[in-house]
Amino acid sequence: MGRWWLLCAVASVGTVGAIELGAEGASGLRLVPFPKEVQLGDGAVSLGGEQVVEVAGGSWEVAAALVAAELRRAGLPAPRVQPLEGASASLRLVPPTVSVRVRAPALREGAGDEDYVLTVASNQAVVAAKAPAGLLHGVQTLCQLIRANRNGDLIPCLTIRDWPSLRWRCFQDDLTRGPSSTLEELKREIALGAFLKMNLFTYYMEHQYAFAKHPVIGPRDGSLLPQELKALVAYAKPLGVDILGNQQSFGHFGHILKHKEYAHLRETGDVLCPTKEESYKLLDDLYSEVVPLLPFPFFNVCCDETWGLGKGPSKELADKIGVGKVYAGHMRRVHDLLKDKYKKRMMMWGDIILQHPKDLADIPTDTIMLTWGYHPGANFEGQIIPFAKSGYEFFVCPGVNNWSRILPDFGATVVNVQNFVRDGAKHGALGMLNTAWDDDGENVNAPSWHGHAWGAECAWNASKTAYTDFSRRIGAVLFGEKGDRFGQAIDLLAKTHRLPGMGGMHNSRFWQDDLGPLKTSVAVEKANAQRLLETVKPAIEHLEACKKEATANAELLDGFLFGARRMELIGQRMLDRIEVAALYAAAYEGALREAPPLLKKAQAIIERNRDAHEALGKQFAELWMRENRPYALDWTVGRYKAAVTRYDTLAKRLAAIRKDAEAGKPLPSPREVALELLELGVRKSRPDKIVQQPLTPEAKWLEPAATHRIGLIVNAGAADRFDLPIELDIRLPEKLNGRRIRAFRTDAEKPVELLAQLDATEKAGHGCLTLMLDRVAKAQTAPVHVYLGLPMDEPGPPPPQAVLTSDAPKGMKWLENDKVKLLLGPEGAHIYRWEIKGMGGRDVTMPxxxxxxxxxxxxxxxxxxxxxLQCVADGPALVRYVCTDEHGLTKTISLFAGASWVEVTLNSPVGYFWAFDDPKNFAADGPTPGNYLFSNGATGPVGKEADGVKAQVKAPGTQWGAKFIPDKWLLGLVTPEAAVTHVIAPGAGAGGVGIEHGGLASHFIIYAGTLDRKPDDLMKRLHSTLDFRNPPEVTLHAMQTR
Structure with a gap:
């Protein structure tokens, strides 16, 4: 006897004839979206012999064609089609010799047009529905049974009763950021969307449409034609898919406004002016060429991200009534135009009006709100409830996170779609619109289909399907693979977006010049590259195995493989760059006769990288032309060509140097060939020069107990240096490691003792010498003698400026010198207290x-x-903790003797880094209002805590930002090597000093202390002293034995 299996219920073992479903029972079926109810039967039905498709209802032709195509794809005989009279929507697949007709079970009570039942039993399969829409859904489920659940010519006996949770299930193709899908590609997308039971398709449009009334707007070889849009509507309708029209109508208007014909309609360069009547004439013209071609009753006018509204010609009105009312007034005009003239119901993005909730009531309530958000949030009700409570119907609009990425951020997409749709269904969403965006013009569509399929699953089942079940099923449904190699590949590729040093796997990471300075260090770069390759290589193997098995949509896998191979090349060229630099350094430092073979090997590695970029460029062009018109292809192909040229130029340079070396000509330095390994994430620890004679060997020994001493000379170079840390890797006799040391600066009349320490390193016979110099003037030198081998008896109390560390409650650590006392916590490796001793021990962090x-x-x-939290240096010159989290991020925190600043280095550059301070410190509405200052000279009063994020002040392309109270104290942040967007905020959740969304950095200096000089002088000193790109020059002299 059969049994019902309801979605998300616990299933038991089920064996169906020759088809083994395993321990999962009915849930082991590979169907997407998964049906609401499944009843397994006994045995299986053979499709191997002659079959007849008997079909009735309004969609009989397409329904029969879908079944016939799937049977042919499976290598089974094509059926004969027999239309049936009658109004009922039904389909039966049956051998002509079978006379007994199985009756389909009844639909559920209150069934809608999309409900269907499917029965496979007694040598036949039957689909029944109330309307053609339901019939098509049932037929698609039957096709998935044939593709993904067939064993030879057998499919399992079962009964399915199914219906959708959300009325509209929509997906999107961005046609206006460069890529412009051809009509054939759009048709392929529609067919695949229908296969996954999506019933609405939309495109995103700013300007890439062939407007006859305004021909200057659309690019000639990259615009959707009106006749193509009309043909798409006709193609989609029989498949049960409607086309939702779209035209940006406020923001994102820059591609139109850039033309001189429309320059007078600018509110800003990207926003249409709402106070000029001609703006509405233009919109009417645009709508007139699109809206009449679309039978669907809704039309999306977008109107999101209207940044700068109220700062152009509408400023006078905005100052009078408010920006929110200006926005709402424009939306009413557009609403009335669409409703009165074109009989359409307006849809709009909801982001701007959510920022002006008091003006929401000005927008007509028959508007359909599109509330969007793409982050992997735990809850989206804050973006839903305002619309639901105000009486608006709404769509939830998650995204596939494909924009500007090498491959979509699959992990973020899974959480974002599932939770947004879940919350939407809870509050009565009319539908889901799963967005895809082509922001940097570099996307191909294929890799977005994992996210679109997950969206189809969630929208059909109100996000009740476990992702692990979907992941196991989707490869079979999309491609017909026997196993779950596709799902395994996606799970691996999802990890790459979180890997250190990979920049979230944005396209910008691929175009990063890995021949340049290392963002962190050699050790970190190697570890990051190996971690990436260990993740991507097995993913590629899974994808290749899936493609080998694929019986359908195999071409989609090429897009996934292309992205994975771009990731693979990132990892390989990171390792290659380090190897080439090492080969060149060895050639440069070694005997000239040994250089040519080293140079030849380096040249071969560079040529391999050149060829890899050239091959990927050709693959990209091929993938692009499968989907798109030629327009904008050259944008990205040009970048591949530039990369090829860069590698080819270096390969030729190495070939010329090798030829010169063979002729006895000395090699240019690594810096001259741009192969110097400059590490931007660590302080340079190798001496610039090594002198084989001791430094002033006749000088008096200042520490009689020492057995050895070494001399070094520090040259400040092109900058004045203040509170200058020196960290030097030195070769030592083993007996000296772990012994006490003392150091003296000897250029003054009386030697000055420096705080110094010697820490063990991972290299045998080496130690890390750390010392602090208070000042070395520009172009001046400081000679230092370091005394080694002191006895280990107690040296007495440490000097006041020494830095120490000790345990604190809850696994935290104290770090302390004479200026500050810090509390370092394991959660996030945050500094949770920063007490300034010159201010009575006041803690300035956000409590x-x-x-x-x-x-x-x-x-x-x-x-x-x-x-x-691993302590690798415990004073007295330096306390350093290496903090590593479960996601692979390593944050190294260093406090030096006598410093009011902390140095933070990361093993992966980030675009977000904040010191959240107490708003009582500087906020305009606090007790001690302060000022801000950036490295570009911008200055002004710190904003109010009450204004929150709106009070942030941003300075793109700067290297430091600070806020201060004159002559009292300062809180500042420096990114010495990186010009990024520094931000100052009043404190609390809005932020204190930080960087955000404007470039990456891995080296940070946080200063919080008393102010005894001008703020810009202090910040400039920190920048010049601690810049890893411009280190002081250190000459190391030979060791002297007493």
């Missing part, structure tokens, strides 16, 4: 010892991640 409170926050998943 709290969890979450974002405190300093050195990098946000995201790292914020609450528990770190392992």
């Amino acid at each position: 709290g010892e969890t979450g974002w409170a405190g300093f050195a926050d990098v946000g995201g998943e790292h914020r609450s991640a528990v770190n392992k």
Whole structure:
């Protein structure tokens, strides 16, 4: 006897004839979206012999064609089609010799047009529905049974009763950021969407449409033609898919406004002016060429991200009535135009009006709100409830996170879609619109289909399907693979977006010049590259295996493979760059006769990289032309060509140097060939010069107990240096490691003792010498003698400026010198207290010892991640903790003797880094209002805490930002090597000093202390002294034995 299996219920073992479904029972079926109810039967039905498709209802031709195509794809005989009279929507697949007709079970009570039942039993398969829409859904399920659940010519006996949770299930193709899908590609998308039971398709449009009334707008070889849009509507309708029209009508208007014909309609360069009547004449013209071609009753006018509204010609009106009312007034005009003239119901993005909730009531309530958000949030009700409570119907609009990425951020997409759709269904969403965006013009459509399929699953079942079940099923449904290699590949590729050093796998990471300075260090770069390759290589193997088995849509896998191979090349060229630099350094430093073979090997590695970029460029062009018109292809192909030229130029340079070396000509330095390994994430620890004679060997020994001493000379170079840390890797006799040391600067009349320490390193016979110099003037030198081998008896109390560390409660650590006392916590490796001793021990961080409170926050998943805190240097010159979290981020925090600043380095550059301070410190509405200052000279009063994020002041392309109270104290942040967007905020959740969304950095200096000089002087000193790109020059002299 059969049994019912309801979605998300616990299933038991089920064996159906020759088809083994395993322990999962009915849930082992591979169907997407998964049916609401499944009843397994006994045995299986053979499709191997002659079959007849008997079909009735309004969609009989397409329904029969879908079944016939799937049978042919499976290598089974094509059926004969027999239309039936009658109004009922039904289909039966049956051998002509079978006379007994199985009756389909009844639909559920209150069934809608999309409900269907499917029965496979007694040598036949029957689909029944109330309307053609339901019939098509049932037929698609039958096709999935044939593709993904067939064993030879057998499909399992079962009964399915199914219906959707959301009325509209929509997906999107961006046609206006460069890529412009051909009509054939759009048709392929429609067919695949229908296969997954999506019933609405939309495109995104700014300007890439062939407007006859305004021909200057659409690019000639990259615009959707009106006749193509009309043909798409006709193609989609029999498949049960409607086309939702779209035209940007307020913001994102820059591609139109850039033309001189429309320049007078600019509110800003990207926003249409709402106070000029001609703006509405233009919109009417645009609508007149699109809207009449679309039978669907809704039309999306977009109107999102209207940044700068109220700052152009509408400023006078905005100052009078408010920006929100100006926005709402425009929306009413557009609403009335669409409704009165074109009989359409307006849809609009909801982001701007959510920022002006008091003006929401000005927008007619028959508007359909599109509430969007693409982050992997736990809850989206804050973006839903305002519309639901105000009486608006709404769509939830998650995204496939494909924009500007090498491959979509699959992990973020899974959470974003599932939770947004879940919350939408809870509050009565009319539908889901799963967005895809082509922001940098570099996307191909294929890799978005994992996210679109997940969206189809969630919208059909109100997000009740476990992702692990979907992942196991989707490869069979899309491609007909026997196993789950596709799902395994996606799970691996999802990890790449979180890997250190990979920039979230945005396209910008691929175009990053890995021949340039290392963002971190050699050791970190190697580890990051190996981690990436260990993740991507097995993913590629899974994808290739899936493609080998694929019986359908195999061409989609090429897009996934292309992205994975771009990731693979990133990892390989990171390792290759390090190897080439090492080969060249060995050739440069070694005997000239040994250089040519080293140079030849380096040249071969560079040529391999050149060829890899050239091959990927050709693959990209091929993938592009499968989907798109030629327009904008050259944007990205040009970048591949530039990369090929860059590698080819270096290969030729190495060939010429090798030829010169063979002729006895000395090699140019690594810096001259741009192969110097400049590490931007660590302080340079190798001496610039090594002198084989001791430094002033006749000088008096200042520490009689020492057995050895070494001399070094520090040259400040092109900058004045203040509170200058020196870290030097030195070769030592083993007996000296772990012994006490003392150091003296000897250029003054009386030698000055320096705080110094010697720490063990991982290299045998080496130690890391750290010392602090108070000042070395520009172009001046400081000679230093370091005394080694001192006895280990107690040296007495440490000097006042020495830095020490000790344990604190809850696994935290204290770091302390004469200027500051810091509390370092394992959660996020945050500095949760920063007490300034010159201000009576006042803690200036945002109160709290969890979450974002405190300093050195990098946000995201790292914020609450528990770190392992490893002390690698414990004073008296330096206390350093290496903090590593479960996601692979390593944050190294260093406090030096006598310093009011902390140095933070990361093993992966980030674009978000904040020190959250107490708003009582500087906020305009606090007790001690302060000022801000950036490295570009911009200055002004710090904003109000009450204004929150709106009070942030941003300075793109700067290297430091600070806020201060004159002659009292300062809080500042420096990114010495990186010009990024520094931000100043009043404190609390809005932020204190930080960087955000404007470039990447991995080296940060946080200063919080008293102010004894001008703020710009202090910040400039920190920048010039601590810039890893411009280190002081250190000459190391030979060791002298007493």
